[in-house]
Amino acid sequence: MKYDAVIVGAGPAGSTAAKIVAERGFSVLVLEKETLNREKPCGGAITQRVVEYFKIPQKAFARKSTGIFLCSPKNRIAVIEKHTKNIRLMMRSVFDKILCEMAMDKGARFFEKSLVQEPLIKDGEVVGVKARINGRTKTIEGRLMIGADGTPSTMASKLELYSGKPKTLAYCFQYQMKLSNDLIEQRIGNNVEVYFGSEWIPFWYTWIIPKDNVVTVGTGTWIDVILERRINLKRQLDYFIKKHPIACRKLEGAKVMYSQAHLIGLPGVLRDNVVNGCLIAGDASGTVSNVMGEGIWYSMKSGEAAGLSAAETLEKDDVSARTLRARYDQNLDQTVKDDLRLAFKIRMRFLNTDAQQQRSVVSVAKDKWWADLVVRTIDGTSSYKKFIRQTWSRPDKVLKTLLFHR
Amino acid sequence: MSNVKKWEEEDHWVEIDQNLCTGIGNCSDVCPVGVYEVIDKKVKADNIDECIMCGACQGICPNNAILRHWAW
Numbered sequence: 001m002k003y004d005a006v007i008v009g010a011g012p013a014g015s016t017a018a019k020i021v022a023e024r025g026f027s028v029l030v031l032e033k034e035t036l037n038r039e040k041p042c043g044g045a046i047t048q049r050v051v052e053y054f055k056i057p058q059k060a061f062a063r064k065s066t067g068i069f070l071c072s073p074k075n076r077i078a079v080i081e082k083h084t085k086n087i088r089l090m091m092r093s094v095f096d097k098i099l100c101e102m103a104m105d106k107g108a109r110f111f112e113k114s115l116v117q118e119p120l121i122k123d124g125e126v127v128g129v130k131a132r133i134n135g136r137t138k139t140i141e142g143r144l145m146i147g148a149d150g151t152p153s154t155m156a157s158k159l160e161l162y163s164g165k166p167k168t169l170a171y172c173f174q175y176q177m178k179l180s181n182d183l184i185e186q187r188i189g190n191n192v193e194v195y196f197g198s199e200w201i202p203f204w205y206t207w208i209i210p211k212d213n214v215v216t217v218g219t220g221t222w223i224d225v226i227l228e229r230r231i232n233l234k235r236q237l238d239y240f241i242k243k244h245p246i247a248c249r250k251l252e253g254a255k256v257m258y259s260q261a262h263l264i265g266l267p268g269v270l271r272d273n274v275v276n277g278c279l280i281a282g283d284a285s286g287t288v289s290n291v292m293g294e295g296i297w298y299s300m301k302s303g304e305a306a307g308l309s310a311a312e313t314l315e316k317d318d319v320s321a322r323t324l325r326a327r328y329d330q331n332l333d334q335t336v337k338d339d340l341r342l343a344f345k346i347r348m349r350f351l352n353t354d355a356q357q358q359r360s361v362v363s364v365a366k367d368k369w370w371a372d373l374v375v376r377t378i379d380g381t382s383s384y385k386k387f388i389r390q391t392w393s394r395p396d397k398v399l400k401t402l403l404f405h406r
Numbered sequence: 407m408s409n410v411k412k413w414e415e416e417d418h419w420v421e422i423d424q425n426l427c428t429g430i431g432n433c434s435d436v437c438p439v440g441v442y443e444v445i446d447k448k449v450k451a452d453n454i455d456e457c458i459m460c461g462a463c464q465g466i467c468p469n470n471a472i473l474r475h476w477a478w
Contacts, residue, residue: 033476034476041460113476115475115476132475151465152461152462152464152465152466157470169465169466171436171462173438173460223436223462223466226435226436227432227435227436227466230435232438233438234438234439235438258458259438259439259458260458260460261438261458261460261462262460262461262462263460263461263462263465263466
């Protein structure tokens with residue numbers, strides 16, 4: 001059987017694309033290499049805009065976050081108690097499955113345990129995929145393929161789309177740890193906790209995110225840094241859990257249930273995200289923000305744009321790279337493009353070195369103006385463009401930060 | 407002539423193409439659980455039982471020498 005659209009990967013981008021293409025009456029097959037309720041390495045915090053825009057049912061979530069806890073390299077703490085909008089905390093096994101079900105409701109088909117090995121290419125156009133489905137190698141034909149297979153993406157890799165640029169790949173490692181809700185209440189509450197400092201991890205940060213009788217504790221940074229400095233993320237995280245003066249007390253008695261790790265694609269990881277007959281979307285195309293590592297919103301928006309573009313090009317029966325690129329560019333929100341483009345700049349100016357991280361956390365602790373701006377940027381109510389514009393509009397605040405907030 | 411070595415665990419396996427592997431050891435540097443070891447400029451995956459299937463090794467191998475699979 002030939003499908004209109006074959007989507008590789010049943011994550012947020014793949015399922016969002018599948019839903020949209022199926023909704024418009026096309027036959028859709030989604031191939032997932034694991035199972036649909038597989039757990040995934042992810043902090044598991046999503047912004048309210050995801051819930052509202054994509055109409056995610058409440059049962060997807062384990063907890064509502066009411067605050068953000070920041071700890072600087074020199075252990076200065078800033079707590080922003082109230083969000084303008086709530087952040088939801090969830091386990092990916094539950095969340096991703098619900099997205100799959102939303103796509104199934106619209107008629108998309110899902111195959112589990114189906115590992116795509118390579119795209120099938122005929123006359124310079126992708127015409128299907130070769131996959132190992134329940135132990136057997138099969139070829140599946142489609143009019144259009146969407147690679148939403150995360151990082152490293154088999155589709156992008158086989159189509160030679162990786163750019164090889166430095167600082168476009170990150171790697172993270174995390175534990176899901178058992179901790180009773182009583183102890184979470186006492187020690188962490190409903191805050192998303194972020195710990196800065198190169199002693200724990202250079203350039204990026206370590207996180208503690210409370211769920212339901214579980215805390216997610218993880219760390220990560222650019223892969224170039226990990227290779228250059230030969231950082232072992234597991235050792236680094238163990239060290240953090242044992243030795244961080246503040247975090248170690250919060251995590252006392254927490255037991256590791258299992259560990260998870262993954263590569264993360266950042267903007268610029270691909271040199272292009274289209275070829276004839278195939279579009280790469282979501283994390284595979286580098287839709288994770290460099291600022292706080294938010295990925296699901298951008299991934300789903302990318303999946304949405306891919307789904308819309310797929311439907312439009314299938315209707316016109318023109319899946320050439322040129323048309324796909326034009327449609328995708330049109331369908332992807334300008335704010336999403338701007339955020340992904342500006343994230344690196346913001347990171348390099350405010351969050352990269354220990355000194356910058358220290359200044360940023362102290363500014364949030366001391367100055368309500370910074371706290372408000374930061375929380376709106378983190379919870380997604382304010383775009384990165386607005387963040388930059390705001391900092392430009394108040395040179396006095398920036399100067400004060402540079403001079404006094406150490 | 408193809409020269410692919412395979413290490414197996416219950417639900418997954420890792421294959422390393424010995425012709426492509428140059429032993430630069432990015433995989434052993436990145437692997438948080440120590441699956442890989444470079445011996446005589448070739449990578450071995452003797453600790454495959456520790457593998458958490460994150461796929462970083464495959465993603466960063468500059469020679470595309472590593473292939474991972476679930477057993478299904």
